[in-house]
Amino acid sequence: MDLKTYLREKKDLVDSFLVDYFSSPLAPPKLQESLVYSLSAGGKRVRPVLCIAAYEACGKNAQEVVPFAAALELIHTYSLIHDDLPAMDNDDLRRGKPTNHKVFGEGMAILAGDGLLTEAFYLLSSSDRHQPSGLLKVIHEVARAAGIRGMVGGQAQDLLSENTEPDAATLAYIHTHKTAALIAASVKIGGILACTSEAHLNALAEYGENIGLAFQVIDDILDIEGETEVIGKPKGSDEKKKKMTYPKLYGIEKSKEKARELIDNALKALEVFDEKADPLRAIARYLLERKN
Amino acid sequence: MDLKTYLREKKDLVDSFLVDYFSSPLAPPKLQESLVYSLSAGGKRVRPVLCIAAYEACGKNAQEVVPFAAALELIHTYSLIHDDLPAMDNDDLRRGKPTNHKVFGEGMAILAGDGLLTEAFYLLSSSDRHQPSGLLKVIHEVARAAGIRGMVGGQAQDLLSENTEPDAATLAYIHTHKTAALIAASVKIGGILACTSEAHLNALAEYGENIGLAFQVIDDILDIEGETEVIGKPKGSDEKKKKMTYPKLYGIEKSKEKARELIDNALKALEVFDEKADPLRAIARYLLERKN
Numbered sequence: 001m002d003l004k005t006y007l008r009e010k011k012d013l014v015d016s017f018l019v020d021y022f023s024s025p026l027a028p029p030k031l032q033e034s035l036v037y038s039l040s041a042g043g044k045r046v047r048p049v050l051c052i053a054a055y056e057a058c059g060k061n062a063q064e065v066v067p068f069a070a071a072l073e074l075i076h077t078y079s080l081i082h083d084d085l086p087a088m089d090n091d092d093l094r095r096g097k098p099t100n101h102k103v104f105g106e107g108m109a110i111l112a113g114d115g116l117l118t119e120a121f122y123l124l125s126s127s128d129r130h131q132p133s134g135l136l137k138v139i140h141e142v143a144r145a146a147g148i149r150g151m152v153g154g155q156a157q158d159l160l161s162e163n164t165e166p167d168a169a170t171l172a173y174i175h176t177h178k179t180a181a182l183i184a185a186s187v188k189i190g191g192i193l194a195c196t197s198e199a200h201l202n203a204l205a206e207y208g209e210n211i212g213l214a215f216q217v218i219d220d221i222l223d224i225e226g227e228t229e230v231i232g233k234p235k236g237s238d239e240k241k242k243k244m245t246y247p248k249l250y251g252i253e254k255s256k257e258k259a260r261e262l263i264d265n266a267l268k269a270l271e272v273f274d275e276k277a278d279p280l281r282a283i284a285r286y287l288l289e290r291k292n
Numbered sequence: 293m294d295l296k297t298y299l300r301e302k303k304d305l306v307d308s309f310l311v312d313y314f315s316s317p318l319a320p321p322k323l324q325e326s327l328v329y330s331l332s333a334g335g336k337r338v339r340p341v342l343c344i345a346a347y348e349a350c351g352k353n354a355q356e357v358v359p360f361a362a363a364l365e366l367i368h369t370y371s372l373i374h375d376d377l378p379a380m381d382n383d384d385l386r387r388g389k390p391t392n393h394k395v396f397g398e399g400m401a402i403l404a405g406d407g408l409l410t411e412a413f414y415l416l417s418s419s420d421r422h423q424p425s426g427l428l429k430v431i432h433e434v435a436r437a438a439g440i441r442g443m444v445g446g447q448a449q450d451l452l453s454e455n456t457e458p459d460a461a462t463l464a465y466i467h468t469h470k471t472a473a474l475i476a477a478s479v480k481i482g483g484i485l486a487c488t489s490e491a492h493l494n495a496l497a498e499y500g501e502n503i504g505l506a507f508q509v510i511d512d513i514l515d516i517e518g519e520t521e522v523i524g525k526p527k528g529s530d531e532k533k534k535k536m537t538y539p540k541l542y543g544i545e546k547s548k549e550k551a552r553e554l555i556d557n558a559l560k561a562l563e564v565f566d567e568k569a570d571p572l573r574a575i576a577r578y579l580l581e582r583k584n
Contacts (some may be wrong), residue, residue: 087399110374139417152317152403156322156323156407
């Protein structure tokens, strides 16, 4: 299979949905402009594509899952807007463009994030194509992964751990919660919506947790080894912000080994699937080689 | 009926639930401490009590609806934490206590708000006592009322309208969205969860929209006429922040008249209900006389 074409096609599905969704006025114009600005700032749509790929791995049609995939991107985008705020990571640039609060002001950036997060749940509870009981499970899973039990918990621990000595338990908590939780949930809800078997659902969860963690470990490595123009932010920014990272605790070679091991686990988990899971397999391998 | 006892009993139900809910560790300790700080800062639990009273008006038992009522308080509390931030209303005090960011820092306050909002949806999607289709409707209604189509939209317009000349359309937008939307939804979801008839549901929606708007108009009046120690914030703070308010546009007498009219509409809407709606009626009348 041609992964590049696959990724572009699925990204286009999500982008078209988002453009269409926000083409009618849903909010005060300035607020809507602010959230559309960040939504269309050139993300790779990793979480939506994983959700779609998991749904397809279960033998279903991509089109049916696009609104759910898009909701994941709303949540991811909200987290970036809030994360960039002066009180958090204080970043002026994101993917080479001025961050939301730099363009619209801090107040509007906070509200844009709040609005995207809430709209995600509006979207997740909108569908009449899927079983209500399945949708409830999806909402529960997303809220768990995105909130204090997941991403927000990880962000808080990340913030609390700046300038402290790295330790293995704290680092594992931050990475599994801050990044891996929502990535894992993205894969899993694809399986829930496809009403797949318990065994397949567990395999997707296992795959998701492993690539989610790998994604963050590789992010840490790229922050040291990547090129600024490719990764879209100044390299060494973790070091500058005294962030707790994998390479800092384990060194760069051990971190690469850890990433490879996680990807191997992810691929192994997919053994219960047939060739319809090939995109998920290709994405896992691709993560190891990614440059941004 | 004795409204004071009623309000205290229902508030106690919600408070006990919240204490119990956050007695186990769900998040990094500092984050949990931060959100519990704001949750237990002495709110009147207006939205939860309205939700319970609407549920009871439909002949159901309060206990069954408490987790949903509590979820509304999580959302209200998140909105207060974010609203108090320096980039928003920049308030140091809330109900006479230092605001969340004053105690825990801005970063943690942003995350506490994000976490409360997300946890509300976790809670709303947790129940196995109610029909999944009803729960989905509840989640949809709450997300609509709390997000860019409701409260967040109203907050954004409020922020954008500071220092501008008041006009009727903008003021109506701000008030119906910023405050009334979530109050109206609180009443309505009580009816949805009780699986009441379309006619009763419409009556509850009508009641909720009217008291929601009355609540905000009276808030504006209290900001001018109330006593600092009773309302818990310095009086005249709207004027100081150049907020667009009812009295500013219509004068204080016309605003009081408007509030009375809204309460009359609310009471009229309840005519389809029997005496089980007496608490809703008493709450509406009480709003007119409230001092904080």
